[in-house]
Amino acid sequence: xxxxxRLIPHPLLTALLTVVWLLLVNRxxxxxxxxGFFLGLVIPVVTAPFWPDRPTLRxxxxxxxxLAIALWDICVANVIVARLILFKRAQDLEPHFIAIPLDLRHxxxxxxxxxxxxxxxxxxxADLSADGHYLLVHCLHAPDPDSVVEEIKxxxxxxxKEIFE
Numbered sequence: 001x002x003x004x005x006r007l008i009p010h011p012l013l014t015a016l017l018t019v020v021w022l023l024l025v026n027r028x029x030x031x032x033x034x035x036g037f038f039l040g041l042v043i044p045v046v047t048a049p050f051w052p053d054r055p056t057l058r059x060x061x062x063x064x065x066x067l068a069i070a071l072w073d074i075c076v077a078n079v080i081v082a083r084l085i086l087f088k089r090a091q092d093l094e095p096h097f098i099a100i101p102l103d104l105r106h107x108x109x110x111x112x113x114x115x116x117x118x119x120x121x122x123x124x125x126a127d128l129s130a131d132g133h134y135l136l137v138h139c140l141h142a143p144d145p146d147s148v149v150e151e152i153k154x155x156x157x158x159x160x161k162e163i164f165e
Contacts, residue, residue: 009048014040081121096142100135109164
């Protein structure tokens, strides 16, 4: 088992790199699959020394739930932002920079949270405090900034905490 762990230090990354390679070449052949799998094996092995404190992810179902919620929120936010841009006057928008207090401590979890916020239309992760306890988020339209903080903490941070910690 230890040999397999050294050969494939990041199994999910290996699978992801293989799929990304197949998407990049835009061809489903055995050669493309084998080369993508080869890259999926080599890249994690070469980069393993740069990941000394790799977090362990808990619960594949929790990860799937998080991804489903994030994808749903991205789709809904697309419609909301389109409606704001098309039907609301610019002077009626209430943009805000909001400091989100973080309970997360793993850098990978904070990165996942910041990426999710940035991928959701209408919000952008702008900065992380030096101590890593606050994430600065810009919202296109946030009439109630406190509700934005509650929503991010409840929908995303709580789930990421369950996955990473």
